[in-house]
Amino acid sequence: MTKVIAMPQSDLLRWNVRTLLEEKTMAYVIAQPCIGTKDTACVDVCPVNAIHPHKEAAAFALARQLYIDPETCICCAACVPVCPVRAIYAEEDLPDRWRHFIEINRSYASPELPGLKA
Numbered sequence: 001m002t003k004v005i006a007m008p009q010s011d012l013l014r015w016n017v018r019t020l021l022e023e024k025t026m027a028y029v030i031a032q033p034c035i036g037t038k039d040t041a042c043v044d045v046c047p048v049n050a051i052h053p054h055k056e057a058a059a060f061a062l063a064r065q066l067y068i069d070p071e072t073c074i075c076c077a078a079c080v081p082v083c084p085v086r087a088i089y090a091e092e093d094l095p096d097r098w099r100h101f102i103e104i105n106r107s108y109a110s111p112e113l114p115g116l117k118a
């Protein structure tokens with residue numbers, strides 16, 4: 001027999017949010033073709049400001065490419081069609097030769113590294 005556990009609405013909401021956060025491992029990733037292009041078209045359309053560095057940031061001139069912060073990205077795909085060089089992919093669709101760009105994007109946003117703070 002199935003046992004049904006009653007849960008107050010607020011606890012249920014908390015549980016759902018926590019589960020969603022714990023399961024959020026996928027994000028969009030900027031790969032090799034951005035290097036040397038960096039036109040920032042993707043920055044302008046991202047609704048959650050997940051793509052860095054911005055043109056006016058000190059780090060922009062030194063950055064080889066732009067990077068997506070996986071913790072901020074909501075996987076809306078708005079950045080994909082505006083990229084002129086097809087540099088942006090959902091993690092699961094990244095070509096094998098560019099899988100290492102998952103870590104490159106993630107590292108840029110990491111609090112231990114200078115990326116977003118520069």
Ligand code: SF4
Nearest residue numbers: 046073074076077079
């Ligand atoms: S997929 Fe959406 S949220 Fe993620 S970086 Fe692109 S535009 Fe921003």
Ligand code: SF4
Nearest residue numbers: 034038039040042083
């Ligand atoms: S639109 Fe494409 S090429 Fe331009 S900055 Fe974004 S990822 Fe790089």
